[in-house]
Amino acid sequence: MKTIERRNFFKQILPALGAGILLLAAGCVTAPKNTGPNYIFFPPAPDEPRMQYLASFSSERDLRGNSGGSFMKFITGEQLPDNPIGKPYGATVANHGIYVCDEGIGAILRLDLTTKKMSIIAPTGPAAFEVPLNMAWGGDGLIYVADSGREQVVILNTNGEFVATLGVKGMNQPRDVALSVDRIYVGDSMTHNVHVYGRQDRKLLFDIPSAENASDPKQKLFQPANIALDADGRLYVSDIGADRIQVFDRDGKFIRTVGGYGDNVGEFVRPKGVAVDRQNWVYVVDAAEQVVQMFNQDGRLLMWFGEPKASIVSLMLPSKVVIDYDDVDYFQKYVSPDFKVEHLIIVINQLGPRKVSVFGYGHKK
Numbered sequence: 001m002k003t004i005e006r007r008n009f010f011k012q013i014l015p016a017l018g019a020g021i022l023l024l025a026a027g028c029v030t031a032p033k034n035t036g037p038n039y040i041f042f043p044p045a046p047d048e049p050r051m052q053y054l055a056s057f058s059s060e061r062d063l064r065g066n067s068g069g070s071f072m073k074f075i076t077g078e079q080l081p082d083n084p085i086g087k088p089y090g091a092t093v094a095n096h097g098i099y100v101c102d103e104g105i106g107a108i109l110r111l112d113l114t115t116k117k118m119s120i121i122a123p124t125g126p127a128a129f130e131v132p133l134n135m136a137w138g139g140d141g142l143i144y145v146a147d148s149g150r151e152q153v154v155i156l157n158t159n160g161e162f163v164a165t166l167g168v169k170g171m172n173q174p175r176d177v178a179l180s181v182d183r184i185y186v187g188d189s190m191t192h193n194v195h196v197y198g199r200q201d202r203k204l205l206f207d208i209p210s211a212e213n214a215s216d217p218k219q220k221l222f223q224p225a226n227i228a229l230d231a232d233g234r235l236y237v238s239d240i241g242a243d244r245i246q247v248f249d250r251d252g253k254f255i256r257t258v259g260g261y262g263d264n265v266g267e268f269v270r271p272k273g274v275a276v277d278r279q280n281w282v283y284v285v286d287a288a289e290q291v292v293q294m295f296n297q298d299g300r301l302l303m304w305f306g307e308p309k310a311s312i313v314s315l316m317l318p319s320k321v322v323i324d325y326d327d328v329d330y331f332q333k334y335v336s337p338d339f340k341v342e343h344l345i346i347v348i349n350q351l352g353p354r355k356v357s358v359f360g361y362g363h364k365k
Contacts (some may be wrong), residue, residue, distance in 0.1 A: 039052060039336040039339070040052065040053040040312075040313055041053075041336075041339075042303065042304075042305040042306075043303055048363070048364060049339065049363075049364055050303060050361060050362070050363065051303070051305050051345070051359050051360070051361055051362075052334075052335065052336060052339055052341065052359065052360045052362070053312075053313040053357070053358075053359055054331045054334040054335065054341075054344075054358045054359060054360050055331060055334050055357075055358045056313075056353075056354035056355075056356060056357045056358065057085070057111060057354075057355065057356040057358075058084060058085050058353055058354060058355040058356070059082045059083055059084040059085060059118075060082065060083035060111075060116075060117065060118035061082050061083070063111050063116050063117070063118060064116045064117075065116070083118050085100060085102060085109060085355040085356070086102045086103075086104025086105045087102060087103050087104030087105075087350055087351075088100045088101065088102050088103075088104075088109075088319070088320075088348045088349075088350060088355050088356070089101050089102075089103050089132075089133045089134065089319045089320065089348065089350065090132075090133050090134030090135055090146070090176065090226075090273075090319070090320050090348065091135075091320050091322050091346065091348050091356070092135055092136060092137050092322060093137075093322055093324045093326070093327065093346065094137035094139075096112070096113045096114050096326065096327055096330070097110045097111060097112045097113060097114075098110070098111040098113065098322075098346060098356060099111075099121075099135060099137065100348065100355075100356065101132040101133055101134055101135055101145070102132070103131050103132060103133060105120075105122075106122065106129045106130060106131065106132065106149075107120050107121060107122035107129060107132070108120070108121040108122070108129075108132060108135060108143075108145065109121075111356065113327055113330040114330075121143075121156075121160050122160075123156060123160040123161065123162065125162065126162045127154055127156055127160065127161065127162035129145065129147055129149070129150070129154065130147055130148075130149025130150045131147055131148045131149030131150075132145050132146070132147050132149075132154075133146050133147070133148050133174075133175055133176065134146045134175065134176040134177060134226065134320070135177065136177045136178055136179045138179055139179075141157055141158050142155055142156065142157060142158075142163060143155070143156045143157070143158070144177045144179065144184065145177070146174040146175060146176050146177045146186065146187075147174065148173050148174060148175060148189075150165075150169070151167060151168075151169045151170065151171070151172050151173055151174070151190075152165040152166060152167040152168075152169060152172065152174065153165060153166040153167055153174050153177050153184075153186055164202060166184065166186060166195075166197060166202060167186065167188075167195075171190070171191070172186075172188050172190055172191065172195075173188060173189045173190035174186050174187065174188055175187045175188070175189050175224060175225050175226065176224075176225070176226045176227045177227075178227045178228060178229050178235075179199070179229075180199075180229055180233060181199070182198065182199050182200070183196055183197065183198065183199055183205070184196070184197040184198075184199050184202065185197075185227055185229065185235060187224040187225070187226065187227045187237060188224065189223050189224055189225070191207070192214070192220070192221045192222060192223070192224065193207045193208055193209060193214065193221055193224070194207065194208040194221070194224060194227060194235065194237060194248075195207055196208060196252070206252060207252075208235060208237075208248050208252040209221065209248075209252065209254065210252060213254070216254075218254060218257065219246070219254040220242075221237060221239050221241075221242070221246060222239055222240075222241025222242045223239060223240045223241030223242075224237050224238070224239055224240075225238045225239070225240045225271070225272050226238045226272055226273050226274050226285075226320065227274070228274045228275050228276050228282075229276070230276040230280050230297075231276075231278065231280070232250075232280070233249070233250035234247055234248065234249055234250070234255065234276075234280075235247070235248045235249075235250075235252075236258075236274050236276060236282060237274075238271040238272055238273065238274040238284060238285075239271070240270055240271060240272065242261075243259065243260060243261035243262075243267070243268045243269060243270070243271060244257050244258065244259045244260050244261075244268065244271070245257065245258035245259055245268075245271060245274060245282065245284055246258075247299075256298075256299055257299075258282060258284070258295055258299040259271065259284065259293075259295075259299075263289065265293075265301055265304070266293065266295070266301040268284065268286050268289070268293075269286055269287075269288035269289050270286060270287040270288035270289075271284050271285065271286055271287075272285045272286075272287045272318070272319045272320065273285035273318065273319055273320035273321040273322075273347075273348070274321070275321045275322055275323050276323070277323045277343065277361075278325070278343075279296075279297075280296075280297035281294055281295065281296055281297065281302065282294070282295040282296075282297070282299075283321045283323070283345065284321075285318045285319060285320065285321050285347065286318075287317055287318055287319060290306065290307070290314070290315045290316065290317070290318060291304045291305065291306050291307055291315065291318075292304060292305055292306050292315070292318065292321055292345070292347060305359065306318070306347065306357070306359075313354075313357065314352075315347060315349055315352075315354075315357065316349045316350070316351040316352030316354070317349060317350040317351045317352070318347050318348065318349050318350075319348050319349070319350050320347070320348040321345060321346070321347050321348075322345075322346040322347075322348075323343060323344070323345060323346075324343060324344040324345075324346055325343045325344075327344060328341050328342075328343065328344060328360070331344065331358060331360065334360075335360060337365075338364060338365055339360070339362055339363070339364055339365065340362045340363055340364075340365050341360035341361065341362040342360075342361055342362045342363070343360075343361055343362075344358055344359070344360055344361075345358075345359040345360070345361055346358055346359075347359070
């Protein structure tokens with residue numbers, strides 16, 4: 001996005017928004033005064049900081065800390081394996097771990113935040129992955145993996161053993177999967193819709209949009225990439241083909257569109273990852289502009305972060321964004337003493353030295 005255009009835009013609209021609305025601005029990164037040179041925040045001063053860059057990982061060595069390998073070599077004479085992340089796409093969090101779908105090696109990587117170790121989930125036989133893109137943790141001992149190479153969603157137990165599949169080869173190309181209490185949602189780029197299954201019997205309930213609504217320009221999905229659910233059961237679909245986010249209710253009724261094609265604020269060039277936090281704020285990854293934009297539940301832009309080539313926190317071909325409320329303590333050592341982190345925002349980058357970037361959303365103390 002064009003930084004100068006963004007700044008001019010904010011100069012025009014900020015006075016009209018009022019003090020009660022979250023400050024809209026994040027054209028570049030900076031650190032507020034008196035917080036030290038190593039703390040990087042969004043938006044820039046003099047605005048109130050709402051986002052802090054915390055850490056990034058591209059290997060098990062990064063997860064342990066760059067000094068861990070050298071220390072271990074000094075003690076034992078052995079160097080810790082680097083175990084790099086290949087080409088990640090999707091991710092989720094569960095049980096104090098970050099699970100990353102690595103399409104480069106055809107496996108799921110688990111970054112354990114407690115032990116600082118990385119393990120690989122790569123089942124063989126009927127559960128074998130081909131191109132795992134996204135996954136969802138069921139909370140019931142099951143893992144759901146959208147595998148575009150297999151053209152199916154593969155369901156595993158926590159031991160990595162095959163349980164079942166969703167979808168028919170040759171007729172589906174799943175890109176993402178999301179779970180509610182009683183339903184499974186599968187974004188399908190081949191059929192241009194989202195399939196909704198019952199979670200217990202895994203039978204197809206209906207498609208979003210329905211066949212009768214699929215021709216409506218407002219509801220039509222051209223190339224759904226990622227999906228997310230909010231606490232009220234609303235479905236958010238990032239559509240690469242239409243450069244927008246489509247919002248549907250639990251029954252598949254169209255609610256609104258967020259964004260549209262363009263390189264200005266609130267617009268997209270290649271939207272991919274989408275996530276929703278507990279305030280029903282929507283986070284959208286733009287893989288072409290290499291930023292994450294945040295919107296309120298009515299679709300109004302709040303702020304963005306992660307401009308490309310801006311600093312050490314730049315995003316490179318980002319593909320996924322994940323909200324994490326449970327693991328803030330593991331990153332507390334990176335947080336400025338003047339800043340309070342409320343939740344984590346994890347961004348997956350397909351390229352570059354920061355495959356997993358972790359930001360903290362919060363407020364100044």
